[in-house]
Amino acid sequence: MYTQDPDYASYPDITRRADKEQLEQLTTLLKSADLSAQANSLRPGHTSNILIPTDTRDYLKGGMNVILPLTFDDGVKWVARVRQKRFDEPPVEKRKILVASEVESLRVMKEAGLQVPAVYFSSDQAPDLNYYFLDFVGGTPAAAPLTEHDNPSQIPTIIRSFAQFQIALSELTFPFIGSLHPSPSGGGERIVGPLCDRYIKQGRLFQHKPVLSYLAHLEIKEMVVNFDGWGEEDVFYLKHADDKGDHLMIDPKGNITNVIDWEWAYITSKAEAFAAPCAFSSVVEYCDQGRATLCDLEHLLMKDYQDLGRPDLADCVKEGKKYQFLNDLVGEEPQMVLMDGLRETFSKERKKFAMEQEWEEWAKKVFSEDQGLKDLLKKA
Known part of the structure; x- marks a missing residue:
């Protein structure tokens, strides 16, 4: 009770x-x-x-x-x-x-x-x-998410303008995954440094749901490690880390004038960098239902990439839903609906747990031999 x-x-x-x-x-x-x-x-x-x-x-x-x-x-x-x-x-x-x-x-x-x-x-x-x-910079921010934009007639222009920006961004490449940092010597050279680490089993994150959070991340890790469709890459790209929509400054016609708020930007694979931004997701389909299928705005972005001569970036959108789920789950509080969506993108069965306790008990059995889980349960 x-x-x-x-x-x-x-x-x-x-x-x-x-x-x-x-x-x-x-x-x-x-x-x-x-x-x-x-x-x-x-x-x-x-x-x-x-x-x-x-x-x-x-x-x-x-x-x-x-x-x-x-x-x-x-x-x-x-x-x-x-x-x-x-x-x-x-x-x-x-x-x-x-x-x-x-x-x-x-x-x-x-x-x-x-x-x-x-x-x-x-x-x-x-x-x-x-x-x-x-x-x-002039302009007004687009809505976050774009599906709630107060002038729907601007949306096709915003998406086309975004596709053009991303195509220009794709010309900027890097040899490593990480974050950009200035040279320690103070010269003009840039370095790609490490991303931030996150810790759960040490008690630094999710202190009120440590067991379920740890189990969720174990399951995510298992799906990622066992997936054989990643491919080999030696060129990497810059990605905005908070692409919810209001980072796009637009003019009255919907053309993007500037892209702002680059805090936490990072360099990653092409597949992740050019997956559709969360701004283009349907709140109901993605957040409430955890659907792993593309929504209307994502299909429109794919078409714009194809029309602009970049079918490779259209493919990134087509296969990119898993990156949206990973972005909202890794290092974050566990969410049952989104976890089911992630499972689907990795061709796993949706569990449809009714309660978090049911999810936790199932995962405890699946990962019962994990030493980190054993240590965490001793502290719980």
Whole structure:
């Protein structure tokens, strides 16, 4: 029998209060940092003014960052993208690595002529802050997901424009899988460094569902390792890590003007890099039903790739559903519906468990000899 937490109704207020306190702390740091002076040093001969809200409700922010508008004396506009102060933020050294990697990804794409904002960065960061500057870009963000876009007539143009961007991105290749980082020597050379590790059995992730989370990842690992359709690759590609739709800035006709929010971007296989973005998935078919078949927008993207002379990228969309499920399951909380969808993409039977407990008991039997599971059960 389950009962509701008596303080449940107060959770939204607690969250809002915590968010306000974190933004107040950030405001204090920003006012003492003098970001305008640093922007001026990156654009010699000009002075700038940055707008820091006095009311925390006026911040333009996403899940991880705030955006501060900055205007120079000649009318040129930048924005400062500043990492929020959050209770779950990684250590300061890791935050520096994340920012440097995002900056390097943007620089590489801009040098290749891709539609991304120009980036300006100094490693001499103000204490306790992580940030960089970008050209202000016009346009409005598309909907996340695209199926909820408020002007459906723009959707075909958005998808065609996205296909053109991805084709241009496919010209940018790398020799390894990983994340882009600047050269430690400070030279112009870029390096492909490691991705972040995640830990479950050590108790660093999923502390309230450690056993089920570990079992889910064991099953995912088994499917991936035993799949014989991966193929051999020696060329790799850059992928956006948060492609839910609002990373696409569009003009009134639906043409993409810029692609933004490249935090956590990584280099991966062609098949994963050019699978359809989650922005094009149907919420009902994918999230609610875990369907492994392509939806209408994904079929439209395939057709655009074919019409633009890239049937190879159309094939990536056709076979790419497994990457969407893997992206939403690996390193995340276990989800029964999505797990069934992943099983289907690997030609496995959908289990259709009614309860998580039923799933957990089944998986315990399947992986009963796994030493990590035995160790975890001793701690549970």
